[in-house]
Amino acid sequence: xxxxxxxxxxxxxxxxxxxxxxxxxxxxxxxxxxxxxxxxxxxxxxxxxxxxxxxxxxxxxxxxxxxxxxxxxxxxxxxxxxxxxxxxxxxxxxxxxxxxxxxxxxxxxxxxxxxxxxxxxxxxxxxxxxxxxxxxxxxxxxxxxxxxxxxxxxxxxxxxxxxxxxxxxxxxxxxxxxxxxxxxxxxxxxxxxxxxxxxxxxxxxxxxxxxxxxxxxxxxxxxxxxxxxxxxxxxxxxxxxxxxxxxxxxxxxxxxxxxxxxxxxxxxxxxxxxxxxxxxxxxxxxxxxxxxxxxxxxxxxxxxxxxxxxxxxxxxxxxxxxxxxxxxxxxxxxxxxxxxxxxxxxxxxxxxxxxxxxxxxxxxxxxxxxxxxxxxxxxxxxxxxxxxxxxxxxxxxxxxxxx
Numbered sequence: 001x002x003x004x005x006x007x008x009x010x011x012x013x014x015x016x017x018x019x020x021x022x023x024x025x026x027x028x029x030x031x032x033x034x035x036x037x038x039x040x041x042x043x044x045x046x047x048x049x050x051x052x053x054x055x056x057x058x059x060x061x062x063x064x065x066x067x068x069x070x071x072x073x074x075x076x077x078x079x080x081x082x083x084x085x086x087x088x089x090x091x092x093x094x095x096x097x098x099x100x101x102x103x104x105x106x107x108x109x110x111x112x113x114x115x116x117x118x119x120x121x122x123x124x125x126x127x128x129x130x131x132x133x134x135x136x137x138x139x140x141x142x143x144x145x146x147x148x149x150x151x152x153x154x155x156x157x158x159x160x161x162x163x164x165x166x167x168x169x170x171x172x173x174x175x176x177x178x179x180x181x182x183x184x185x186x187x188x189x190x191x192x193x194x195x196x197x198x199x200x201x202x203x204x205x206x207x208x209x210x211x212x213x214x215x216x217x218x219x220x221x222x223x224x225x226x227x228x229x230x231x232x233x234x235x236x237x238x239x240x241x242x243x244x245x246x247x248x249x250x251x252x253x254x255x256x257x258x259x260x261x262x263x264x265x266x267x268x269x270x271x272x273x274x275x276x277x278x279x280x281x282x283x284x285x286x287x288x289x290x291x292x293x294x295x296x297x298x299x300x301x302x303x304x305x306x307x308x309x310x311x312x313x314x315x316x317x318x319x320x321x322x323x324x325x326x327x328x329x330x331x332x333x334x335x336x337x338x339x340x341x342x343x344x345x346x347x348x349x350x351x352x353x354x355x356x357x358x359x360x361x362x363x364x365x366x367x368x369x370x371x372x373x374x375x376x377x378x379x380x381x382x383x384x385x386x387x388x389x390x391x392x393x394x395x396x397x398x399x400x401x402x403x
Contacts, residue, residue, distance in 0.1 A: 030371040031081075037360045039077035041353035047073055048352035064094035078363060080147060088151075089144040097140070101133070120180050127169060131161040138225065147228070150378050155232060156225030164221040167214030171207035178203060212242040223316045229377035237315035245311060249304045256295035294340070302333035313366060320372035327365035335361055 051066035068091035075085040108126050112119030135156060142154040178199035190196035216239045223235040306329035313325040339354035 029373045030369065033081040033368045033370060035363050035366045035368065036079050037074075037077055037356075037363045038079060039074065039356050039359065041356045044073060044356050045349075045352045048355075061095075064098040065091045067091075068094055074359065075145065080368065083148055086146045087144060088146065089140065093140075097137075104129070116180055120176065123176055124173075127173065131165050132158060135161040138222065142226065148374065148378055150229060153227045154225045155227050156221050160221050160225075164214070164217035167210040167217060168207065171203045171210060174206070175203035212246045213239055216242040219312050223312060226316075228321070229374075231318040231321050231372075231377075233316050233318045233321065235312060235316050237311055241311060245304070245307050248307070249300060252303045253296060253300045256292050256299055259292065259295065294337075298333050298337045298340070302336050303329045305329075306332045309362065309365075320370060322369045322371075324367045324369070325365055327362060331361060332358075 047069055051062070051069060054062040055066055068087070068089055071087045071089065075087040078085045104126060108119070108122040111122035135154075135158060138154045138156065142152040145152045182196065182199055184190045184196070216237065219237070219242075220235045223233055226233040306327040309327050310325045313323045316323045335357060339350070339357065342350040343354055
């Protein structure tokens with residue numbers, strides 16, 4: 001007995017067991033869930049055309065009902081691990097929120113026609129209530145969305161909604177105030193053109209400079225308020241990453257500009273030499289300008305949209321949830337170009353098919369890793385008393401501004 005046990009330490013076995021067991025406990029539930037979209041263009045076309053006709057007939061009053069039908073279809077066809085999302089929003093409550101927003105916009109538009117002072121006051125009031133309405137919209141959308149029978153929620157506070165708007169609010173307010181105080185009368189020339197250029201373009205440049213910061217704060221607030229079960233997400237992306245994305249996007253937009261410059265450099269000498277007729281020259285220049293504009297939109301929007309999706313979702317997660325997105329800007333660009341061309345050729349009738357194709361591409365690029373027992377979440381949520389007080393404002397007004 002002594003010989004058999006002489007080389008065995010009585011401490012090592014328990015120490016080894018304790019070092020391994022926690023790892024086994026934390027990884028046994030870990031799963032990577034696929035996200036896919038099963039909708040079809042032909043199915044959605046029927047919903048879309050009915051929504052369009054009823055919206056036109058009702059002079060726009062059917063818009064919230066159309067949105068509820070669209071969301072119900074898209075959510076029912078969004079599958080996470082083979083199980084669909086569900087949208088439970090009451091279209092009549094959405095109609096109430098739609099009327100509130102319409103009245104606010106109408107008051108702002110009418111006030112500006114009466115006097116500049118009334119327009120300035122209406123603009124200030126609209127800015128004052130907009131973050132609260134946006135937060136209510138987030139609360140409404142999330143509280144009326146569920147997966148596996150368990151609803152989402154949004155827990156962003158009201159003060160945070162106002163704070164994240166400041167970087168864009170301040171330059172916009174400065175721009176409006178400067179124009180109100182120093183803009184010349186209609187048809188008159190400014191007394192000091194240099195000063196007028198400063199108050200016109202200065203706030204605009206400041207707005208562009210602060211825009212990545214403001215976008216970062218908005219995304220942090222938005223993603224940081226998402227809650228599912230007992231998991232509240234956070235967005236860990238730095239402000240510098242948003243500025244880096246903005247700079248890269250700006251460099252990417254130079255590609256179609258450079259191509260347009262090369263085309264103009266080739267065409268202009270031909271036009272001056274008379275090798276091209278006037279009509280042909282005008283058509284070529286117009287076609288070159290249209291092509292450059294289309295490429296600018298496709299390249300700029302596709303690059304920025306794909307990189308933004310990857311940035312915010314790869315940095316979004318909670319203790320037991322982690323999202324991932326690998327959307328290709330090139331794939332999105334080709335799809336956008338195809339969608340726009342076919343939409344133009346069909347006079348807009350391809351639009352529902354374009355929406356389905358884009359959603360399929362975006363969602364197929366996303367995954368979510370879960371490191372917990374999801375069945376336990378559902379059980380705990382069913383036993384717990386849901387606290388809906390924080391979502392009362394959004395649910396009462398039925399405001400939905402999108403996510």
